[in-house]
Amino acid sequence: MLSAKSLFQEILDNDESFRLFCSIAASGESQGGWENGRIADLVPASERDLAPKVARHGADEDKHGRIFNALMKKRGLEPVEVPPETDYTMLLEQHGIGLAHEQLKRDERLTVRDIVTYLAHSRVTEQRASEQMDLLRKHFAGDPGIGHAVKLISADEDNHLAYCHEELLRFAYAGHGRDIQRILRECALAEIRVYRDVSLAVMDHMGRILGWPKAKAALLAAGIHAVYAYERLGGWRRMVSLTMPERRNALGGPPAGAAEFA
Template sequence: MLSARSLFQEIVDHDDSFQLFCSIAASGESQGGWENARIAALVPDGMRDLAPKITRHGADEDKHGRIFSALLRKRGLPPVPVPPETDYTMLLERRGIGLAHEKLRREQALTEEDIVVYLAHSRVTEQRAADQMAMLVKYFGDHPEVGKAARMISNDEDNHLAYCHEELLRLAREGHGPAIQRVLRESALVEISVYRDVSLAVMDHMGRLLRWPAPKAAALVAGIRGMYAYERFSGWHRMVDLRPPERRNALGGAAASAPGFA
């Protein structure tokens, strides 16, 4: 029976597919770490109270990248180049979602509007990350090789999502509500499209590495396209709502270490 559990088990059990999976994950997390570090350095004067939380966010992402790299090292595998069609972060930027890397490379302060864009974009992408990690914890939280990493990263992603909700609600009360809702909707609709394309590309690569038969590959493609249809019709709404989080001030302290990994 084809299921998320059996699919991921197959990927983890095979060195080549595990190598690609961890390389893609490590690259994306490291990129997120760089982005947050640059945003923290460029926060406008009127919003400097956010800088420590953005820095913490970036430190967590860097840590996640090191965790995935450590999983590779423990199996004696080097990282492999990330196929461009599987680069979620790069593809989102190309579609105009989030803050452009060209802007982040400058030594020019960001605007309040830029920070709204950053937080709204993060609220959408962190929802995706939190959902994915919750699924991994559900099925592999006790796995001897990846379970500890999944639990640690999942906890961080829940913190990131709580932080985005809390800060966006605060900014909405300060008058940024219409801009927040606009950016959230635009980001969500593009993200579900990019996520579909990246998922199809990743499964194509995995299928070739694992030599999946055509019917199995076709079933996975149909499942990915079916999920996109659901998200495009109504599922995207879960990515744009804002509510007071149960975890308050979730990024208010120092980033937790990752003993045994990084």
Template sequence: MLSAKRLFREILDHDESFRLFCSIAAGGEAQGGWENGRIAALVPPSQRALAPKIARHGADEDKHGRIFTALLRRRGLTPAPVPPGTDYTMLLERRGIGLSHARLRRDEPLTERDIVVYLAHSRVTEQRAAEQMALLLKHFADHPEIGRAVRMIADDEDDHLAYTHEELLRLAAAGHGRFIQRTLRDCALAEIRVHRDVSLAVMARMSRVLGWSRTRSALLTAGIRAAYCYERLVGWHRMVTLGMPARRDPLGGPVTPAPEFV
């Protein structure tokens, strides 16, 4: 029987597949940390109160990258090169989702619309991250090797998702409602395509590393494509709705040094 728990346990138990998984995750988190750091530095004067929260978001992403690197180090492994087809953040940027790296490298203040684009992009991608971590939390919260990392990252992702809801609702009330909904829809539809492509690329790599049969690989491919069809039809709506979160002001307060994972 194919199950998420069984598949991930296979990846976890094999050094090379675990190395690839952690390397992909660490690279994406480090990229997110850089992006948030640049956005925090370029926040327009009208949104200056948001800068510490964006910086906190970036600090969390940096922390997650260090956690995945530490998991590799514990097993005596070094990071692997990230195959281009598995680079989620790069593929999203190529589709024009979020703020481009070229824009973030310029020392010019962002606009309020840029902040909406950033938050909408984060709302969609943090939905995905929170759901993936919830799945790992369900099956591996008490795992002796990765349990603590899963619990820490899952809690942060829930904070990040709550923060994007809260800030987008604030900006909607300030008159950006239509632009927010349009941007969320564009981000969601692009993200589900990128997620499908990255999932297929990762699955193909894992299949070769773990020696999965053609039948098993075909079943997994069919499952990924079926999930995409569902998301393309109706599933994307969960990524564009906004509601006041139970966690209020989850990234408020000053940025503090992120605790190291040991």
């Protein structure tokens, strides 16, 4: 029976597919760490209280990158180059989602509008990350190889999502509600297309590594297209709603370390 658990178990059990999976994940997390670090350095003076939370977000992403690299190291594996068609973060930027890297490389203060754009982008992408890690936690929390890492990263992603909700609501109450809803909608509709394309590319690479028959590859591709159809018809709306999270100030403290994976 083809299921999310059996599919990932197959990827996990093969060194080459596991190496590709971890390399893609580590690259994306490290890129997110750099982006958040630069944003924390460039927040406008009026939002200086937000800087430590953005920095904490970046530190968490850097930590996740180290964890995925450490998971490879535990199995004696080296990272591989990430195929560009599987680079979720890069493709989002190419679609105009979030703050451009060229802007972040300049030593110019961001505007409040830039911060709102960053938070709206993060609210959408952290929704995806939280859901993906929740799925892995459901099936692999008890796995001796990756269980601890999955639980740690999943908890962080939930915190990131809560932080985005709380900060966006703060900006909405300050009069930015219309901009926030517009940016969230644009970002969500772009993200679901990028996620579809990246998912198809990743499954294509995994299929070649694992020798999947054409029928299995076609079934998985059909499933990815079906998810996109659902999201395009209305599933994207879950990515744009804003509710005050139960856990307030989720990024207000120091980040948990990853020394056990170093």
